[in-house]
Amino acid sequence: MSAQRDRSDHLLFLDTGSTSFTEFVQSYAPGLLPARFEAAGPIGDMIPHATTIVAATFDGGVVMAGDRRATAGNYISQKDMDKVFRTDDYSCMGIAGTASTGIEMARLYCVELEHYEKREGRTLSVEGKANRLATMIRGNLPLAMQGMVVVPLFAAYDIDGAAGRIFSYDVGGGPYEQKRYAAIGSGSLFARGALKKLYREGATADQTVLACVQALYDAADDDSATGGPDVTRKIWPLVAVIDDEGFRRLSDAEVEGYVRQVLDARMEDPDGPTAPLR
Amino acid sequence: MPFGYVSPEQEMRDKADFARKGIARGRSVVVLQYENGILFVAPNASRALHKISEIYDRIGFAAVGKYNEFEALRLGGIRYADINGYTYDRGDVTARGLANLYAQSLGMVFTESRKPYEVELVVAEVGEASSDDQIYRLTFDGSVTDEHGFVVMGGVADTVAGRLKDRYQADMTLEAALDAALGALTEPGGERPPVSQLEVAVLDRTREHRKFLRLAGPRLERLIAGAPAAPSLGGEEADGEGGPATAPEGDIDTGSGE
Numbered sequence: 439m440s441a442q443r444d445r446s447d448h449l450l451f452l453d454t455g456s457t458s459f460t461e462f463v464q465s466y467a468p469g470l471l472p473a474r475f476e477a478a479g480p481i482g483d484m485i486p487h488a489t490t491i492v493a494a495t496f497d498g499g500v501v502m503a504g505d506r507r508a509t510a511g512n513y514i515s516q517k518d519m520d521k522v523f524r525t526d527d528y529s530c531m532g533i534a535g536t537a538s539t540g541i542e543m544a545r546l547y548c549v550e551l552e553h554y555e556k557r558e559g560r561t562l563s564v565e566g567k568a569n570r571l572a573t574m575i576r577g578n579l580p581l582a583m584q585g586m587v588v589v590p591l592f593a594a595y596d597i598d599g600a601a602g603r604i605f606s607y608d609v610g611g612g613p614y615e616q617k618r619y620a621a622i623g624s625g626s627l628f629a630r631g632a633l634k635k636l637y638r639e640g641a642t643a644d645q646t647v648l649a650c651v652q653a654l655y656d657a658a659d660d661d662s663a664t665g666g667p668d669v670t671r672k673i674w675p676l677v678a679v680i681d682d683e684g685f686r687r688l689s690d691a692e693v694e695g696y697v698r699q700v701l702d703a704r705m706e707d708p709d710g711p712t713a714p715l716r
Numbered sequence: 717m718p719f720g721y722v723s724p725e726q727e728m729r730d731k732a733d734f735a736r737k738g739i740a741r742g743r744s745v746v747v748l749q750y751e752n753g754i755l756f757v758a759p760n761a762s763r764a765l766h767k768i769s770e771i772y773d774r775i776g777f778a779a780v781g782k783y784n785e786f787e788a789l790r791l792g793g794i795r796y797a798d799i800n801g802y803t804y805d806r807g808d809v810t811a812r813g814l815a816n817l818y819a820q821s822l823g824m825v826f827t828e829s830r831k832p833y834e835v836e837l838v839v840a841e842v843g844e845a846s847s848d849d850q851i852y853r854l855t856f857d858g859s860v861t862d863e864h865g866f867v868v869m870g871g872v873a874d875t876v877a878g879r880l881k882d883r884y885q886a887d888m889t890l891e892a893a894l895d896a897a898l899g900a901l902t903e904p905g906g907e908r909p910p911v912s913q914l915e916v917a918v919l920d921r922t923r924e925h926r927k928f929l930r931l932a933g934p935r936l937e938r939l940i941a942g943a944p945a946a947p948s949l950g951g952e953e954a955d956g957e958g959g960p961a962t963a964p965e966g967d968i969d970t971g972s973g974e
Contacts, residue, residue, distance in 0.1 A: 459798055470803055549802050552926075556770055556794050
């Protein structure tokens with residue numbers, strides 16, 4: 439039996455097939471894929487949820503930032519969760535919704551991109567990457583109906599166009615390209631409102647990071663499921679910048695600098711910067 | 717004894733001779749350790765059909781022989797590595813495991829198929845220090861050897877290995893290691909292959925995330941000329957902002973060539 443299994447293992451590895459890692463896993467070990475089972479009833483409230491992610495493009499790149507709170511119902515289950523994942527040298531994704539499914543999706547997606555790149559000797563186009571993620575979300579649709587909703591936000595630097603790009607999705611897939619900024623999660627309404635006022639065309643990376651941190655602050659201000667900066671524990675939002683040098687996650691010290699700027703200004707004016715009426 | 721009977725010994729000998737001849741037809745590939753990792757050098761006129769490639773974060777692959785055969789093994793290796801890294805953790809993917817898979821596959825093909833694979837492979841894993849580096853050489857019949865320092869396979873392997881032995885030292889700089897490899901690959905008095913005819917890659921332990929990096933074009937020319945390497949190659953100095961540096965260092969190999 440085991441000899442038989444060993445043998446078919448080799449054949450599976452060596453049957454060179456498709457470039458999709460997910461398709462390979464599906465035929466080889468479907469149990470490893472993010473859960474595809476049908477839950478008995480809505481289970482969404484029992485499992486930690488990740489909340490707000492924002493992203494905005496700037497001249498020559500894109501910024502993505504996420505708060506650190508995970509909630510299960512009205513209970514804060516984690517204060518330092520990571521919701522922004524590097525998916526390859528030039529892209530990242532943030533997750534909102536069911537945390538476990540989102541993390542699993544990010545992990546699988548990362549291998550998916552890398553698998554293609556190693557096999558084919560080229561990276562997927564930004565559109566290719568965005569579509570691939572859409573397929574994974576569609577695969578999760580039955581589960582989303584049970585409350586295991588996960589909605590990612592995808593950001594990438596497009597080498598050919600020398601610009602940052604953002605794609606958002608709904609539970610059915612998508613993708614919808616967002617030209618300037620986007621936000622997902624329960625605090626996204628507030629974050630998007632803030633970004634709408636703070637986003638500037640032609641801003642630098644630095645200014646855009648600041649705008650994203652402001653937007654997260656506003657989301658935390660009005661949404662109970664989004665965590666604000668935790669000054670006493672020194673837990674800061676996660677901020678990633680992707681430009682022609684690739685993906686870079688800002689260090690805690692860097693993010694702290696931005697957060698302190700925001701906090702200092704909010705001491706004077708708790709509602710943050712105002713935009714001219716016209 | 718029925719007509720046309722071939723003894724198992726004779727059959728194995730014939731297969732081995734056949735495979736050896738196929739492998740000796742191409743040009744040699746050199747794999748050697750240098751101070752920051754493992755260097756792969758292959759004379760290869762093709763920009764697209766690689767003899768050297770990345771398997772996983774710390775694992776590289778080099779092959780000589782029949783392209784379609786080693787390409788199938790390469791793709792199988794990538795599957796093996798990706799599924800193990802996804803099932804367990806990225807750190808749980810090892811060159812030893814991969815070498816075992818290849819040994820099984822090659823051994824099975826050698827004994828059970830009419831035609832053995834005409835390939836020879838190296839699976840190399842870069843460690844935290846050069847003493848942790850692992851280099852496995854696999855031959856067409858599935859035998860594995862654990863190598864240290866350098867390996868030469870394919871073409872006139874023994875001659876090239878002899879020349880490399882004279883030049884090789886432990887912990888050479890990348891420039892010196894590349895010079896030694898090119899010297900060994902070149903006939904005495906002969907002309908070294910131009911940069912466009914070379915496939916060169918490193919597993920550089922100082923890089924973030926994925927250690928494999930192809931070297932080509934102007935950067936390779938600079939290295940061959942012995943000029944100081946581009947500062948980004950070392951990896952450490954590009955990002956001094958405190959906290960763990962997570963940015964990819966230096967040029968990112970997108971696999972799309974120059």
